[in-house]
Amino acid sequence: MLKLYENEKIIIAFHRHWIVVASKMTLAAALLLIPLVILIAMPSIEISSELRLVIFYLIMIYLMIVAMIAFVLWIDYYLDVWIVTDSRIIDLEQKGMFKRETSEFLLSKVQDITVEIPSFTATLLHYGNLRVQTAGEENFTAYDIPHVDEVKNIILTEAKKANGANWPKFQN
Numbered sequence: 126m127l128k129l130y131e132n133e134k135i136i137i138a139f140h141r142h143w144i145v146v147a148s149k150m151t152l153a154a155a156l157l158l159i160p161l162v163i164l165i166a167m168p169s170i171e172i173s174s175e176l177r178l179v180i181f182y183l184i185m186i187y188l189m190i191v192a193m194i195a196f197v198l199w200i201d202y203y204l205d206v207w208i209v210t211d212s213r214i215i216d217l218e219q220k221g222m223f224k225r226e227t228s229e230f231l232l233s234k235v236q237d238i239t240v241e242i243p244s245f246t247a248t249l250l251h252y253g254n255l256r257v258q259t260a261g262e263e264n265f266t267a268y269d270i271p272h273v274d275e276v277k278n279i280i281l282t283e284a285k286k287a288n289g290a291n292w293p294k295f296q297n
Contacts (some may be wrong), residue, residue, distance in 0.1 A: 135213055137279055141271075145269045147196055153194055156191045160188060214235075215228070220273075228265065230257075234259040235258075254266060
């Protein structure tokens with residue numbers, strides 16, 4: 126469970142762009158075509174009723190496995206979250222069903238932010254990768270973030286407040 130410091134406020138929380146999970150779910154949906162083809166073809170094939178029951182049983186097991194794959198993909202998408210507060214950045218990353226990794230660093234240690242737009246699709250849908258470099262600590266990378274430029278500006282604004290520095294203001 127995430128615990129905030131006293132008087133700490135969440136500025137923004139964000140997940141990966143929806144297209145990332147949609148592309149993975151497309152694979153799960155494609156896996157559903159296999160039993161559909163088998164079920165459509167079965168009436169035209171002469172097989173015994175016992176074999177037909179075994180085929181139905183195997184199809185049900187297959188469908189449960191596909192549902193489990195889709196569930197794990199959704200959980201990985203939904204529980205991976207990045208949170209920017211007024212004093213730190215928190216990365217909550219789900220790694221499998223039962224493993225979770227939490228990383229955080231203070232906004233006052235932010236030195237550089239790099240935005241990468243990796244593809245044509247990312248350009249069209251306005252998402253990208255955000256890499257934050259800190260003073261002497263591990264770098265933080267958030268992949269497939271929606272409206273990555275706006276998130277970068279929010280982080281820089283909050284880092285400026287945390288440092289009390291006279292950084293230049295953003296133009297609108």
